[in-house]
Each structure stands twice: as C-alpha cells, then as structure tokens.
Amino acid sequence: MTLAQIIAQILNPGLALLPISMDSTKARVMLLAIGLQESEFTHRAQVLNGGGKGPARGFWQFERGGGVKGIMGHHATTGHAHRICAERDVAWDPAVVWAKLETDDLLACCFARLLLFSDPHALPAVDDVIDIDAPEDSASWRYYVNNWRPGKPHPEKWKANHEAARRALGV
Numbered sequence: 001m002t003l004a005q006i007i008a009q010i011l012n013p014g015l016a017l018l019p020i021s022m023d024s025t026k027a028r029v030m031l032l033a034i035g036l037q038e039s040e041f042t043h044r045a046q047v048l049n050g051g052g053k054g055p056a057r058g059f060w061q062f063e064r065g066g067g068v069k070g071i072m073g074h075h076a077t078t079g080h081a082h083r084i085c086a087e088r089d090v091a092w093d094p095a096v097v098w099a100k101l102e103t104d105d106l107l108a109c110c111f112a113r114l115l116l117f118s119d120p121h122a123l124p125a126v127d128d129v130i131d132i133d134a135p136e137d138s139a140s141w142r143y144y145v146n147n148w149r150p151g152k153p154h155p156e157k158w159k160a161n162h163e164a165a166r167r168a169l170g171v
Contacts, residue, residue, distance in 0.1 A: 003032060003168035006041050010059070014109025017084055022113055025171055026123035031112055032165030034144055035059045037157060044102045058101035058108030060115075066149070067115055068098045077114040084110045115147055126171050129159060 001009070011031060015023040035041050038061040046054030046061055055063045062068050071077045072094055085092050088107050090100045101108045116123065124139035136142065141158050144150075 001041050003041070003164065006032065006035065006059075007168060010105045010109050014106040015113060017087065017106060017110055018080060018113055022117055024123065025126055025169065027113060027116060028169055029126050029162070029165045029171065030116055030123060030140065030143065031060075031109065032168060033140065033158070033162040034112065034148060036161035036164060037144065037154070038148065038150070044105075044108075057098055058111070059105065060108055060112035061148075062098065062101055062108070062111055062115075064094055064098035067111065068094050068101070071111050071114045071118065072097065074114075074118045077118050080114055080117075081111065116143075119143065119147055126166065129162065 007028075011028060015027075038056075039059045041059050044058055046056035048054045057063075060067075071081050072092075081097075082092055084090075084107065085097060088100070088104055090097055090104070090107060097107070097111075101111065121143070124143050128138055128140040138158070140162055141155060144158070145153055
C-alpha cells in the first residue's frame with residue numbers, strides 16, 4: 001500500500017474512531033513514521049529471520065504482553081480501547097485483541113494512537129529530524145524508542161521514514 005492509501009483507508013478512518021483531540025499533524029507524522037519503521041506497511045505479522053511469524057501483530061507491530069496489555073490496562077487509554085473494541089466487535093480479551101490486530105487495520109491504528117496518547121510527554125515537533133551520529137538528540141526518535149521499545153531499533157532508517165511520513169502528509 002502507498003502512504004496515500006494508508007492515510008485514506010487506515011489513518012483517517014482509524015483516527016475518526018477516537019476523540020478529535022487525538023488527531024493532530026504531530027500524531028499523524030509519528031503514526032506513519034512508526035508504521036514505516038515497524039512494518040513498512042507491508043507486514044501485518046512480524047516476520048522472523050528464516051520465515052515464520054514473530055510475536056508482533058498489525059502494521060504497528062504490537063505484542064500481546066506488551067503494547068496490547070499496556071493499552072488495555074493504562075488509566076488514560078483503557079476506556080477508549082474498550083469502546084473501540086466494542087465498536088469493532090472485538091472481545092475485550094488481550095489474546096483476541098492481539099490476534100485481531102493482524103486483520104483489523106483500524107483497530108491497529110487506534111491502538112497505535114492510544115500508545116502515543118499514554119505517554120505523558122508531548123508529541124515531538126513535526127520537523128524533528130534525527131542526527132544519525134546522535135540519535136538520542138532527536139525527540140521523535142526517543143519518543144518512538146521509549147514507547148515501542150523495539151528489539152532492533154534501526155536508527156539509520158528513522159530519518160527517511162520520518163521524512164516520508166511528513167511528505168505524505170504535506171508538512
């Protein structure tokens with residue numbers, strides 16, 4: 001899928017399921033950049049070296065005991081997540097939600113936005129760019145790493161993914 005298709009078919013309708021206050025250019029840039037970083041919007045299940053599925057599901061690559069459990073149990077997100085699950089006809093059970101993330105892109109989008117929402121820090125500036133020699137100086141990179149906790153973070157890909165997200169959104 002192209003980023004234009006992701007925006008039209010997943011991002012726009014997914015964010016429309018959440019309170020309007022959760023939809024911002026900053027959030028959209030981060031969601032697109034993270035989706036590119038995690039799955040390139042190609043893989044709805046984590047691909048292991050040598051083939052097979054890993055433990056992460058959805059374009060934003062949520063694990064059942066990590067992001068799914070966190071969103072379902074966090075005081076700032078549990079109510080929103082419960083409502084979204086009811087609207088998407090998904091049982092309020094971490095195993096069921098986790099499995100559904102592989103086939104329900106709108107649910108995955110909502111959970112990704114809710115994970116960003118659970119962070120008490122403000123979303124990074126839209127034009128925050130990573131310096132590959134000092135990735136820790138980039139607020140957007142730190143925000144991604146602190147929230148997603150990637151096993152293999154690949155900072156060398158972040159700048160291009162973040163720039164692609166901004167280009168796709170026209171910012």
